[in-house]
Amino acid sequence: xxxxxxxxxxxxxxxxxxxxxxxxxxxxxxxxxxxxxxxxxxxxxxxxxxxxxxxxxxxxxxxxxxxxxxxxxxxxxxxxxxxxxxxxxxxxxxxxxxxxxxxxxxxxxxxxxxxxxxxxxxxxxxxxxxxxxxxxxxxxxxxxxxxxxxxxxxxxxxxxxxxxxxxxxxxxxxxxxxxxxxxxxxxxxxxxxxxxxxxxxxxxxxxxxxxxxxxxxxxxxxxxxxxxxxxxxxxxxxxxxxxxxxxxxxxxxxxxxxxxxxxxxxxxxxxxxxxxxxxxxxxxxxxxxxxxxxxxxxxxxxxxxxxxxxxxxxxxxxxxxxxxxxxxxxxxxxxxxxxxxxxxxxxxxxxxxxxxxxxxxxxxxxxxxxxxxxxxxxxxxxxxxxxxxxxxxxxxxxxxxxxxxxxxxxxxxxxxxxxxxxxxxxxxxxxxxxxxxxxxxxxxxxxxxxxxxxxxxxxxxxxxxxxxxxxxxxxxxxxxxxxxxxxxxxxxxxxxxxxxxxxxxxxxxxxxxxxxxxx
Numbered sequence: 001x002x003x004x005x006x007x008x009x010x011x012x013x014x015x016x017x018x019x020x021x022x023x024x025x026x027x028x029x030x031x032x033x034x035x036x037x038x039x040x041x042x043x044x045x046x047x048x049x050x051x052x053x054x055x056x057x058x059x060x061x062x063x064x065x066x067x068x069x070x071x072x073x074x075x076x077x078x079x080x081x082x083x084x085x086x087x088x089x090x091x092x093x094x095x096x097x098x099x100x101x102x103x104x105x106x107x108x109x110x111x112x113x114x115x116x117x118x119x120x121x122x123x124x125x126x127x128x129x130x131x132x133x134x135x136x137x138x139x140x141x142x143x144x145x146x147x148x149x150x151x152x153x154x155x156x157x158x159x160x161x162x163x164x165x166x167x168x169x170x171x172x173x174x175x176x177x178x179x180x181x182x183x184x185x186x187x188x189x190x191x192x193x194x195x196x197x198x199x200x201x202x203x204x205x206x207x208x209x210x211x212x213x214x215x216x217x218x219x220x221x222x223x224x225x226x227x228x229x230x231x232x233x234x235x236x237x238x239x240x241x242x243x244x245x246x247x248x249x250x251x252x253x254x255x256x257x258x259x260x261x262x263x264x265x266x267x268x269x270x271x272x273x274x275x276x277x278x279x280x281x282x283x284x285x286x287x288x289x290x291x292x293x294x295x296x297x298x299x300x301x302x303x304x305x306x307x308x309x310x311x312x313x314x315x316x317x318x319x320x321x322x323x324x325x326x327x328x329x330x331x332x333x334x335x336x337x338x339x340x341x342x343x344x345x346x347x348x349x350x351x352x353x354x355x356x357x358x359x360x361x362x363x364x365x366x367x368x369x370x371x372x373x374x375x376x377x378x379x380x381x382x383x384x385x386x387x388x389x390x391x392x393x394x395x396x397x398x399x400x401x402x403x404x405x406x407x408x409x410x411x412x413x414x415x416x417x418x419x420x421x422x423x424x425x426x427x428x429x430x431x432x433x434x435x436x437x438x439x440x441x442x443x444x445x446x447x448x449x450x451x452x453x454x455x456x457x458x459x460x461x462x463x464x465x466x467x468x469x470x471x472x473x474x475x476x477x478x479x480x481x482x483x484x485x486x487x488x489x490x491x492x493x494x495x496x497x498x499x500x501x502x503x504x505x506x507x508x509x510x511x512x513x514x515x516x517x518x519x
Contacts, residue, residue: 002111003076006182007097009088009138010118011127015148016087017043019118023085024051027179031082036072039089052081058089065096069106076109084110094137114182117142117162121149121173125161136165144170146178224406236394237313237446243390248382258295262348265299266341273307273340283307284481288356297351302344305498308445308472309336318468321449327517328461332449335469335509339502343473346497355490407441427510428503430463435503438471445472461517462510470502 006023008016016039024033024046035045037055045053054075056068076084088097101110117139119128124147128135139145145162159171172178258272259265287304291297308314310333322328434455443451448471456464474495482491 002109003081003084004113005084005086005101005110006114006116007086007088007112008116008118009090009094009142011090011120011124011131011135012039013041014090014118014120014124016090016118017041017045019116019146020085020087021046022175023182024048027182028083032079034075034079034081034084035087036084037087038092039087052079058092061089061092061096065100066104069100069104072101073105073109088138090138091131091134093134094141098141114144115142116182117145117169119145119147119162121147128161139165139169142166142169144172144178144181147171147173149173228402232447236390239390239394239444239446240386243386248386258290258299260296262296262298265296266302266344269299269303269344270306270310270337270341273303274310274312276307276311284478284485288485292356297347298344300344301347301494302340305343305473306337306340309333309340309469313446314449314472317446318449321453325517328465331461331465331509331514331517332468335465335505336472339469339473339498339505342501342505343494343497346501352490352493355487356485403441407437427460427462428507430459431466431503431506431510434459434463434467435470435499438467439475441471442475442477443471448472460510460514462506462514465509465514466502466506469506470499473502474498 008020010016017037020035021043024035031050033051035051035053037045037053038058038061040055045051054072060068072084086097088094100106101112128139139162147159162169162171170181172181257268259268283304287300290300290303315329315333318329318332319326438448441451449468452464452467455467479491479495482494
């Protein structure tokens with residue numbers, strides 16, 4: 001049986017000990033508690049008979065981390081506390097705690113249930129960036145944050161320093177709501193297994209009933225698995241190459257080589273988009289860094305929009321999905337380049353001003369994995385960082401792929417019939433449907449061609465191309481990432497421009513006979 005552990009982390013003077021005292025006195029008044037302190041501030045720990053304390057210095061933490069883990073393990077074996085509260089040092093990287101408590105003998109007796117980041121509302125926005133990677137790693141590893149406002153009003157911009165490092169973190173400023181959240185427990189892996197087993201058994205029971213009422217569930221499952229097995233390898237290749245560039249290629253390398261002239265910049269943006277196999281998620285941080293370095297806006301916009309469409313991984317996945325149909329590949333690349341260049345050139349007219357949201361923390365922190373050790377100078381550590389980044393990105397983008405495949409499976413029996421029935425004389429309707437679907441599904445550009453091919457049975461080729469051209473340029477996840485770094489007016493203009501240009505260009509292509517392409 002394992003002992004649950006709650007970790008309270010945060011900078012010095014952020015109120016960690018005060019928060020622990022409040023929990024002990026108000027929420028955990030009937031439990032035997034062990035408090036492990038790796039940092040001692042001015043506030044003393046509550047003295048109660050049921051509360052025991054272990055204190056370790058910074059030197060001990062640096063010199064004998066596994067000796068500390070053995071001490072904790074022996075204490076648990078002798079005293080069996082109901083709960084362990086860990087006050088983690090605000091200047092120590094979070095991976096040290098993971099090394100001590102998530103491996104060897106400690107892993108068998110401890111279970112980290114909650115990680116809380118404590119912050120002081122008056123100063124944390126300015127102090128966190130100054131603390132560097134240690135603070136970033138703690139935020140990235142936290143489930144929730146408790147911010148003491150002390151008379152200050154909650155400001156979304158102030159919380160961005162937390163959300164940029166950990167988009168999934170839950171931030172609480174209300175003491176009552178935070179206390180309620182602490183006692184909500186996530187599902188354990190064994191519970192997930194039981195849920196999956198139960199779902200499989202229910203499916204086996206319901207499967208014959210669905211077939212009897214005319215629902216072809218078996219066909220849906222076959223289509224779903226078939227599309228997923230085709231798309232997953234390209235998604236994996238895409239995130240590996242994207243992570244390789246993210247870790248090994250410095251952003252300023254691209255910035256230094258961007259020409260200052262408009263036409264030369266547009267041409268260079270297209271060439272760079274082909275040579276750098278980054279997905280649409282990875283192109284947005286590069287885009288912001290380009291405009292901050294003074295790269296002309298038309299060239300930066302062109303690079304962001306074109307790179308997820310014409311890079312080699314996307315070309316290969318499109319060729320594979322459409323059984324070697326080079327016309328589809330050429331049309332996708334050609335339309336993608338034309339739309340991206342036209343969108344970029346629109347920024348020659350009334351260039352935007354004051355469009356950036358200035359933040360204390362770098363925008364690309366969303367893509368960085370701070371759970372790794374800070375010493376990343378060696379080849380092995382950089383390779384580990386690349387693999388961890390690829391792993392995180394695969395599972396992050398994978399949920400959009402699964403959602404898209406599920407929708408496309410249903411799409412084949414539902415939406416195409418409606419489009420085919422009412423849109424034979426108006427192909428723009430099918431184009432609108434497919435562009436809207438591309439925005440909602442938010443697929444990765446390295447695997448969206450497989451999903452598009454599975455929906456192409458009763459749709460014109462131009463509508464399918466609209467799906468594959470507009471989707472990588474602008475979708476829900478891209479809009480969300482842009483809104484975290486740019487003002488809403490700029491993002492709305494970019495979305496409207498991209499949508500209109502893609503719709504008009506693809507519509508003209510359809511009117512001209514779609515280049516004689518057949519699917």
